[in-house]
Amino acid sequence: MTARSIRTATRTATAAALAGTLAIGAAACSKPGGSAAGSGTGAKDSAVVGIAYEPETLSPLLGYGKDGNSKIFDGLLSFDGDMRLKPALAAELPKVSADGLTYTYKLRPGVKFTDGQPFGAKDVVFTYETILDKKTNNAAKSELDAIKSVKAEGADTVVFTLKYPYAPFAERTVLPIAPQHVAGKQDVNTGAFTTKPIGTGPYVLTNWSKGEKLSFKANPAYWGGAPAVKKFTMAIIKDDDVRATRLRSGDLDGAILPPNLAKSFKAEGNRKTYEAKSFDYRTVTLPTHNKVTGDTAVRRALDVAVDRRTMVDKILEGAGKPAYGPVPTDSPWFAKGTERTHDLAKAKKILDDAGWKPGADGVRVKDGVRAEFPLWYLSGDKLRQDHALAYASDAKKAGLDIKTQAGTWEVIEPRMKSDAVLAGGGSPGDPDFDQYLLLKSSLAGDGFNNMAWYDNKAVDTALDAGRRSGKDAERKAAYATVQQELVKNPGYTFLTHIDHLYVVNDKWDGLSTQIEPHDHGLASGPWWNVEDWTPKK
Template sequence: MTARSIRGTAAVALAGSLALTAAACSNPGSTEGSGGSKGPKESAVVGIAYEPETLSPLLGYGKDGNSKIFDGLLAFDADMKLQPALAAELPKISADGLTYTYEIRRGVKFSDGQPFGAKDVVYTYRTILDPKTNNASKTELDAVKEVKATGPDTVVFTLKYPYAPFAQRTVLPIAPEHVAGKQDPNTGAFSTEPIGTGPYTLTNWSKGEKLTFKANENYWGGPPRVKKFTMAIIKDDDTRATRLRSGDLDGAILPPNLAEGFKGDKHKKTYAAKTYDYRNVTLPTHNKVAGDTAIRRALDVAVDRRAMVDKILEGAGKPAYGPVPTDSEWFAKGTERTHDLEKAKQILDAAGWKAGKGGIREKDGVKAEFPLWYLSGDKLRQDHALAYASDAKKAGISIKTEAGTWEVIEPRMKTDAVLAGGGSPGDPDFDQYLLLQSALGGDGFNNMAWYDNKAVDKALDDARETNDKAKRKAAYDTVQRELVKNPGYTFLTHIDHLYVVDDDWDGLTTQVEPHDHGLASGPWWNVEKWIPKNLRKTEK
């Protein structure tokens, strides 16, 4: 399977863009109740960095919730607690943890007017689990043995083992069988012409430019006040900030140094979101240098994570020692790695990597050097890559940084290092399994380093197959301690997301966010509940 992981760069985050041409430079807020209009502001244009590859839940879109075109059986609220969505209530779970029963909300319709029912839930999950469907995250549903409708409004999931976080996986969007079921899930038009039950419907997708949505006036949760919503994909951070300042955008995600420039603007507000989002460097097993355990261990202590947080993130984040943030209950205390250049040199000396010409180490005729790719236009990745290469050079390891698009980078991932990102809130299984399971090496953006550690594989499986929290904690502690012995990746920072938005609406909040930061995240995670401020004044 070659489908990209949801964690990948063209992640499932719902995005869109204004064209990066002169045609897109006009102020999108100048019409339809925004900009200079005296009426209620009913449209919003926000800028983000990534575009989805698909809008089909069958291929991974929206698996963490907040897809806007679709709904899941359950949804996360602002505090990341599960709430009923297409399900009428939270599931009934059997005592052995093997059966989950969902009662379906009645009277819900898809945006084409057709009724939603249990059959659509069954169709969605069965299609995702079909080996022929190119969904790179289907291993997150590995526990599902059977899904069936026991009536028009009841769905029962039977599991192979008591998978503790299963309910959290049922935020996955539901596709309509009467439309998607008539197409090939991998190649059908549904991936670009989606129909769902969500608060918005897609009106236009200009690939590489923009996705535009209109409010679903018949939405079961009530019609949104923001009637038109456009996501602008602007890959370059500086360009995104410029567009926001000029009025082309109503909001945008920005790196800390650019968000800082809007602090004095009384017409804009900055929203910070805590995240599980990390930046790391893949150290491919198939690279003679990056795959060497001593090189990996040396880099793990040569890197100055605190300096990256202070200088690159300007304090908006924290050091990362693995996929689990240090303030999580799942973090294994004692696995923090202190910046220690001398220790890095000692590790390399002991392994036979001796200083050679220009201070670059060599072993058996092989120089300690390898390339490191980062995404073009992504300032945070660029800054992380440059800092990492600088720290590595002090230890005698030469890293050449290269910028490229994912089309350029992806074919090189088996042997070249990549400044990557990942992270998923909630259960530790969600990110760690896709990141570290050896069987997923080379599966798109899953296990990009081709990491192969049998102790980690066993711990990941053990943690999946029990509901005993203490046993699960012990298993994930094992994973994190194995990453100290043989990193496979150098984890650098966990990043807080910063968003700058025009102060024209009430109701904006943020959630704890995944790596993915598009429509699924940011203050627009609940855009359907925004209220224009001038409208609130008239209502008072």
């Protein structure tokens, strides 16, 4: 999960990613907005899309766009449609030393920020050094822990020196670059740059009405070519049903929708549905500081009491797969044998053996503590609501009483230390990206990082080994250990991995989807490459 300063669901979200996103987090949750202003248009050079979440900041120094696809900014590298790295502000892929400790980037010549000032190596150094500064409120700075130094060699070369051979470092350099001549003259945490950014990207922010919309215009001087979509608006509509209604009324040109609502547009020939595979999961946090959820036996019982396959079939209508941890089962990083089969009898036995005995009303009790706890989910998010209700229903069959409650992040966040939350997360690419922030004990209580306050020394050791080793076999063994430990002591109940569904007016060519992070709105969806869309002829 991303922390307070980089919320998007998730991400969140997001979030959203990213993909938090303009992905905001390795694993994003998002602060919700209200109803959106703005309307769709029949013009082929403009688009209005409906998303569920918005960021708290538009500054990459605070985490905005860190996973790529930022429309306002560019990174040194970016991802193509197949999630392969390609040059962006760098003129070519980096040269990496034999020991994996030095990455040298040659910069693309002639690039300018949208205020007309030239981009150069000093901006890259400024961005990375500022993020790593202790005074900067970027909760994702631990993702750049491997950096020992970043230095400019002239105006067109940047050299990163690492403390250890961090295998996915190049993927971290999709992080957007901020202009030193603007952001360097402001307070990094509160300055105007956080809401009125200047970048090198294909679009320029023209307006941000908090809780309503973000409006962009094409950058005519973009180094990658001026976009054909001249105006682009992201309408913030947190309620799934409202988003679908506004799409159907013509108020929107596209939107992300849950499976049941996306299905309702199938027969409409003027719209197309796009399905994106994702690393996005839904999970229930089981806080260590709660007397019920902090009990390992309760955690283990819930892990087998839940019927994941029915959730995929009924809630997602098949658009997803069961989740047993942050790594999808079809990932090469997934540890075979860590799948958990729905087994209610086993769940009951685990609780019986641990001293949780059924009371007169069927709810279990141990040492005077009743087996009940609240489970919060985000208001207006139908998928989270349905997951929460199904989870509570499965738990009740095992004698555990879960009270589901809806709320905004402002209501939920102060309760996360002791109350369970139906959360989301997930980041494609390297397993370090999501698991470190999700499970590392030292990050417990750091905004939306390690929301469950999970504390497992074996997991901490494995996370560090996976991050610091440059050898594939050692890294795979480390992340297998993490997944195996989550079977023994699941600090979260992972439920499903979700395929994202988008419905878009069929008036442009060039639309596609990527493998997406949890953040599903700003940076993801068919508009991940809106700068490459062209009107249908």
